[in-house]
Amino acid sequence: MIGSPTGAGASTEKTGPLAGLKVIEMAGLGPVPLAALMLSEMGAGVLRIERADAGQPLLSLPEEYDLDRHGRSVLKLDLKRPTGAELVLRLAAGADLLVEGFRPGVMERLGLGPDIMLQRNPALIYGRLTGFGQDGPLSGRAGHDITYLAYAGLLHAIGRRDAPPVPPLNLVADQGGGAMMLIAGLLAALFQRARTGKGQVIDASMIEGASMLAAPIHAYMAAGLWSDGRGENLLDSGAPFYDTYETADARHIAVGCLEPRFFAEFARLLPLDEHFVGGQHDRSLWPAMRAAIAGRIKQKTRDEWAALFAATDACVAPVLSLVEARHHPHNRARQSFVKSGRLERPAPTPRFSQSPQTLAATPATADRDMLTRFGLSEEEIGTLAKTGVLGR
Template sequence: MSTGPSAAGKTGPLVGLKVIEMAGLGPVPLAGLMLSEMGAEVLRIEREGTSRPLLSLPDEYNIDRHGRTILRLDLKRRDGADLMLRLAEKADVVLEGFRPGVMERLGLGPEAMLARNPGLIYGRTTGFGQDGPLAGRAGHDITYLAYCGVLHAIGHADSRPVPPLNLVADYGGGAMMLVSGLLASLFQRSRTGRGEVVDAAMVEGASMLAAPLHAFTAAGLWSENRGANLLDSGAPFYDTYETSDGRHIAVGCLEPQFFAEFARLLPLDDHFVSGQYDKTLWPPMRAAIADRV
């Protein structure tokens, strides 16, 4: 067992909370980091004998291990699985992000752990959920965004869709939704004393994050054409521009008063200010902004 950077001396609203994090990629390590930074005591379980993972970093830069205590176990051995169950008896939260059925085959699924600790919050993430036709499929952020239609909306009108790093499905739809569910379950447990399972599917979380855009589309206020709307680079006052020194500037002034000030400083002609939301003016407005930056 080893201690990761800054694992001691915890402060924050979750001091005293005991979390077990099953090592993996994507949303679970970020969720573990968030809980650790809020004061939780996080024990990270890593598999014995594994090679260095993709994009692994030295410990001083590795946020997947930061603030945790590290324990290496072989969970396929009975003694390793038994130790894991004993640890879960004293934990508040368990986090895992394996494919559906993996923890159950190890004898470490929610049913087994909740039998040992009825107050446990068992948090898990998957790409497509625990069941259904896609449950067993592997994927990445770009995969889940493509399936739920969000990827289509990201990018310029004259180009192909652009992967938004791995921020939307992995971290937004996965880690953030998982942490929200965990905190809600901890609040519920404070009233009932009972634990529960929190299951965050990344394709569902990404769809939830896009709910406002679906609402705008349904109301006729958002075009399904990429790069034709206020927030997707369609509006010239919410986009990036190459500057004269070969670098780039981000322009974000949706509200009329901010756009008016932007136009005064640049400057832009007054008719652009009075017609900010007139889409017929957007092409010449864009050209005028590009000419001045």
């Protein structure tokens, strides 16, 4: 069950399995903000530090839609001033986790590298996420999801046989290989710290994270069960029983009946000639099988096919748009999408039976209560405000 939006202000008591955990997020783009959002919705108190001199982001969103900032208390600092950097060090001394996604060396140049922070707080877990890792020939290079997938060999594998590779949004390297692997590392380090009392540095790389997601594919290749060519395999549109097909109304259904019994059910309801069922994995039959499936599916609309297969295990689904997905009966029954003001977004996940999460709402300016939770005294807070170190 998801709690009601609470504004995520500094004084709000949050629920979730990470309630009481204190996290510093060094503001940036891409997967680190998603990781911080998820940590916040799992109950952590997240203090997002934004540079007072930062320029406009690539995509500037109104605050009510900006999930890169929801669920946090936000503190704007001039990190070029020694007092600004020193304040981050003071805050980190009272934190459990720090996460940052800058290029290697940026935090060190600011005087905020892991060596000095772990000296002050040996229990701190310092999470670093980059595209290429903290070292290596490409470590200083800029990149995006498509860049990292290209170097990981995965972009080559995504798409159809006779077409260029297709960028899978920014879901694989940024969010899957980046944010999710960073969270896995943070939680593993927390578990180890519970036994040893010691923090550590996590070096998460989006290339390596995306590659790990594809570990089974590498295993299939080594066993001779997967071709290095695009669009020639079971899961990459090579197999006619694992692909999308256009319907009579120019929409699509997704067919994913890999297992023989699921394929037999699909063939029965389509219907498909019986000889295809016995020769499901006979690649010489695949061109004719694909043509037969495509021709049949063209005879009904997407929703007609969805209704026909709805109560079966044929693994056929309507290809929904992002808007349609929010209103599908299953997703509505599960409350898989929730509203926060005018924003409708995916609900916090995963779900916990003993510790419900709190839906992150619009950010709050870090107040005295939040700063004292990170170890600052009332006197220090007052002095920093008077000298202008604390941004507005």
